[in-house]
Amino acid sequence: MILAEMTMTQVEEALKTCQSVVIPFGALEEHGPHLPLSTDTIQAMEVARRAAERTPLFVAPPVHYGNCRSTAAHPGTVSISTATLKALLKDIVRSLYRQGFRTVLALTGHAGGAHRMALQDAGEELLDELPELAMAVATEYELAREAGRGLVETAGDAHAGEIETSRILHSHPQLVRGSAPEEYPTFPVGLLVRDKRRYWPGGVWGNPAKASAEKGRLLEELVVEKVVGLVRRMEEERHG
Incomplete structure (x- = not known):
């Protein structure tokens, strides 16, 4: 059930039997010279949409902005603060809760460390605040990497490489502009740097040449x- 496409009466009727919703989080962030800035949002939204075809589940509109630190100096990246990200998730969930939603999955296609922690912190605070809420925060990329062991050939693939290029080749091939050189950046340990692009010029972490639409x-x-399994487990634990 795509929430943005439903009428108020459809939502009211559907809430009688389903109180579960996924909120896709993405980013407007560089993904090398070959993938669109919306790569993270596309992946999270596609998974949420397909999960809703298999189990009763509302899909909220995606949040297109995230906290992007390592790629902040690359052209096209537009980042929001972790404070803004936390406040946004909390406000959305509070409003959904008032509407009658009780099981909420924040599914993020962007895997930045500070971004993920902000969503997790917001989720923990919401659990303390809303007594009937079941809440999960999952990183879509980590699920892909974990599930794809044996399928992914590139060790240490992390950004705009084999996994993400394969995903966009499958779902949105018209948005893929060729490929990009293999790249594995190394940032100074413990040192905070202003010019992050100096250490990561190409914006790729992995090997896009290993990608395929079938992968x-x-x-x-x-x-x-x-994702379907996670939603069902949340529902079982909330009702159990």
């Missing part, structure tokens, strides 16, 4: 299964 299809399928 992307299989990876997406595995992640959808993980």
Whole structure:
């Protein structure tokens, strides 16, 4: 159930039997010279949409902005603060809760460390605040990497490499502009640097040449299964 496409009466009727919703979080962030800035949002939204085809689940509109630190100096990246991100998730969930939603999955396609921690912190605070809420925060990329062991050839693949290029080749091939050189940046340990692009010039972390649409299809399928299982477990624990 795509929430933005429903009428108020449809939502009211559907809430009688389903109180679960996924909120896709993404980013407007560079993904090398070959993938769109919306890569993270696309992946999270595609998985959420397909999961909703398999289990009763509302899909909220995606949040297109995230906290992006390592890529902040690359062209096209637009970042929001962790404070803004936390406040946004908390406000959305509070409003959903008032509407009658009780099981909420924040599914993020952006895997930045500070971004993930902000969502997790917000989720923990919401659990303390809303007594009937079941809450989960899952990183879509980590589910893909975990589920794809044996399928992904690139060790240490992390950003705009084999996994993400495969995923977009599968779901949105018209947005892929060729490939990009293999790259594995090294940042100084413990040192905070202003010019992050100096250490990561190409914006790729992995090997896009290993990507294929078939790998992307299989990876997406595995992640959808993980998300469906997570939602069902949340529902069981809330009702149990």
